[in-house]
Amino acid sequence: MIDVSTRETRHSFYVSTDWIKLRDKVLTRDNYECIWCKAEGKVTTRKRAVLEVDHIKELEHYPQHALDINNLRTLCKDCHNKRHNRYQQSAKKFDDEEFSW
Numbered sequence: 871m872i873d874v875s876t877r878e879t880r881h882s883f884y885v886s887t888d889w890i891k892l893r894d895k896v897l898t899r900d901n902y903e904c905i906w907c908k909a910e911g912k913v914t915t916r917k918r919a920v921l922e923v924d925h926i927k928e929l930e931h932y933p934q935h936a937l938d939i940n941n942l943r944t945l946c947k948d949c950h951n952k953r954h955n956r957y958q959q960s961a962k963k964f965d966d967e968e969f970s971w
């Protein structure tokens with residue numbers, strides 16, 4: 871089981887080769903498009919936005935699904951922030967808590 875219980879171990883996870891490889895697979899699978907924007911009929915690719923790979927079942931609570939491709943989806947930064955309700959939080963806090971890809 872992957873340990874993601876602390877900020878440090880989550881950091882190690884997000885820089886691991888396994889994650890980086892899988893993240894690329896997810897981006898390829900989703901055609902480098904935000905799937906939430908796509909559902910609204912908008913095309914958001916990495917030319918127009920920062921794309922991030924989101925854990926549908928959150929990493930912190932479901933570490934057993936950390937490397938499950940079916941638990942991952944491509945979101946643009948805006949949608950990802952919406953999902954985690956980060957609009958009210960400072961940019962600094964965001965950077966501290968999770969890596970932005």
Ligand SMILES: [Zn+2]
Pocket residue numbers: 904905906907908914945946947948949950
């Ligand atoms: Zn989006």
